[in-house]
Amino acid sequence: MNETKDTTGTDGGGMIEMNHVGKWYGEFQVLSNCSTSVNKGDVVVICGPSGSGKSTLIKVINGLEPFQEGTITFNGVSVGDRTTNLSKLRSQIGMVFQNFELFPHISIIENIKLAQMKVLGREDDEARNRSMELLERVGLSDQRDKFPAQLSGGQQQRVAIARGLAMDPIAMLFDEPTSALDPEMINEVLDVMTELANDGMTMMVVSHEMGFAKRVADRVIFMDEGYIVEDCSKDDFFGTPRGDRAQLFLSKILTH
Amino acid sequence: MESGGFDTHIIFHSIPFLAKGMLLTLELTVLGIGGGLVFGTLLALCRLGKFRALAFAAGTYVNFFRSMPLILVIFWFYFLIPLVVGEEVGAFQSVLTAFIMFEAAYYCEIMRAGIQSVRVGQAHAGQALGLTYQQNMRYVVLPQAFRNMIPILMSQAIVLFQDTALVYVVGLSDFLYSADIVANSENRLMEMYITVAIVYFSMCSLAQFLVRNLQKKFAHE
Numbered sequence: 001m002n003e004t005k006d007t008t009g010t011d012g013g014g015m016i017e018m019n020h021v022g023k024w025y026g027e028f029q030v031l032s033n034c035s036t037s038v039n040k041g042d043v044v045v046i047c048g049p050s051g052s053g054k055s056t057l058i059k060v061i062n063g064l065e066p067f068q069e070g071t072i073t074f075n076g077v078s079v080g081d082r083t084t085n086l087s088k089l090r091s092q093i094g095m096v097f098q099n100f101e102l103f104p105h106i107s108i109i110e111n112i113k114l115a116q117m118k119v120l121g122r123e124d125d126e127a128r129n130r131s132m133e134l135l136e137r138v139g140l141s142d143q144r145d146k147f148p149a150q151l152s153g154g155q156q157q158r159v160a161i162a163r164g165l166a167m168d169p170i171a172m173l174f175d176e177p178t179s180a181l182d183p184e185m186i187n188e189v190l191d192v193m194t195e196l197a198n199d200g201m202t203m204m205v206v207s208h209e210m211g212f213a214k215r216v217a218d219r220v221i222f223m224d225e226g227y228i229v230e231d232c233s234k235d236d237f238f239g240t241p242r243g244d245r246a247q248l249f250l251s252k253i254l255t256h
Numbered sequence: 257m258e259s260g261g262f263d264t265h266i267i268f269h270s271i272p273f274l275a276k277g278m279l280l281t282l283e284l285t286v287l288g289i290g291g292g293l294v295f296g297t298l299l300a301l302c303r304l305g306k307f308r309a310l311a312f313a314a315g316t317y318v319n320f321f322r323s324m325p326l327i328l329v330i331f332w333f334y335f336l337i338p339l340v341v342g343e344e345v346g347a348f349q350s351v352l353t354a355f356i357m358f359e360a361a362y363y364c365e366i367m368r369a370g371i372q373s374v375r376v377g378q379a380h381a382g383q384a385l386g387l388t389y390q391q392n393m394r395y396v397v398l399p400q401a402f403r404n405m406i407p408i409l410m411s412q413a414i415v416l417f418q419d420t421a422l423v424y425v426v427g428l429s430d431f432l433y434s435a436d437i438v439a440n441s442e443n444r445l446m447e448m449y450i451t452v453a454i455v456y457f458s459m460c461s462l463a464q465f466l467v468r469n470l471q472k473k474f475a476h477e
């Protein structure tokens with residue numbers, strides 16, 4: 001057994017490596033010189049004011065948005081490289097969206113089965129079994145034949161998480177998974193995410209749920225105007241945030 | 257024979273003949289819609305796709321056919337296809353080709369609007385799961401686009417159903433032309449034209465009724 005080197009990553013870095021990433025929408029620079037590294041099993045919470053580039057930072061990692069400067073590698077594979085098979089790379093990264101984005105025209109179980117069958121080539125039975133396992137895990141096995149619109153927001157988001165997990169991803173990205181939910185449904189989703197983190201899943205989570213960050217995160221990234229202005233351990237972040245903007249931001253969201 | 261009064265016998269007598277005409281009308285409608293929809297969807301994908309040249313070609317095609325009267329397109333294919341192919345292809349084939357090519361231009365625009373009506377987040381979700389562009393279109397985007405577009409697709413289909421009446425110009429006996437033949441040979445214009453109107457009206461109403469039910473069934477969104 002090779003004990004000298006982590007099995008993930010080929011360049012000695014973490015599972016997700018961003019180096020000096022820059023991205024523009026036309027003239028407008030959304031990401032500036034963003035560098036960070038996420039190791040296997042890390043949970044990183046990203047926060048920052050609206051429009052600071054949090055969603056964009058998440059989307060460049062699995063190539064949903066192209067970037068113009070710097071490099072990103074996921075599990076040793078260069079995301080920006082033209083020769084990279086992006087579909088294959090994406091199938092290894094689960095993604096959960098603010099608005100759930102379940103497919104409205106097919107049932108819950110079909111939502112979870114679809115990519116297993118089309119991307120991973122699983123047989124119908126195998127995909128169904130895996131889907132039921134995951135539905136049970138998020139507590140929704142009795143909802144399998146319903147359509148997304150028949151579920152509450154919290155239930156839909158749990159299904160969306162199950163759909164991502166069905167691909168057996170090695171990392172999960174979350175973009176404000178609870179901010180479209182009614183307050184009473186936030187915890188059911190955070191509980192599922194907490195469990196996932198405790199199981200050792202590598203996670204990047206855009207969220208303003210500071211309670212969740214305090215409980216679960218290893219690190220916190222604070223973004224402002226396209227820059228990563230804080231990237232430190234949770235204790236440092238909540239103990240002694242250095243930047244004024246981060247301090248101001250924190251005091252705003254912690255008081256309510 | 258005297259042509260006074262409303263003669264219902266003539267209608268019953270000509271049912272087999274009219275039914276044959278209706279069969280042709282329906283055949284042209286169904287095949288025209290099917291072919292037009294497939295070709296139109298391909299055109300829409302080209303127009304929305306990354307390849308500039310394809311998008312431009314598809315756009316030009318659509319604008320061209322949308323500025324032509326259908327009857328002119330029917331004439332063209334009737335007289336041009338034999339010239340290109342080098343042999344007779346038959347009125348039915350040439351008319352069907354004309355319908356498909358013509359309808360595709362309209363279906364393209366309908367599908368383009370339909371595809372754009374699907375939220376970008378849906379495409380992102382499919383992509384993020386690792387679906388390829390084609391798979392994402394086929395399993396995620398197009399089914400939703402079709403569903404959003406059902407009312408417009410259906411009214412376009414009903415227009416085509418009515419437009420098939422134009423095939424008399426190349427000598428094909430569709431429903432209307434068949435009725436016309438009876439009307440003139442038996443000198444029963446009123447009976448036949450009223451019957452034709454009732455049939456067209458009933459069939460279009462039925463189609464609209466079915467569409468509305470279909471929409472209700474799909475309403476779980």
Ligand SMILES: Nc1ncnc2c1ncn2[C@@H]1O[C@H](COP(=O)(O)OP(=O)(O)OP(=O)(O)O)[C@@H](O)[C@H]1O
Nearest residue numbers: 025028030048049050051052053054055056057176
């Ligand atoms: N498709 C786009 N075209 C042009 N500008 C965009 C596009 N998407 C985002 N932007 C801009 O890029 C900036 C960063 O957007 P992003 O969505 O990453 O911010 P965010 O931090 O996630 O904000 P929020 O908290 O509101 O979700 C914003 O100013 C936004 O207006």
Ligand SMILES: [Mg+2]
Nearest residue numbers: 054055056176
């Ligand atoms: Mg955002």
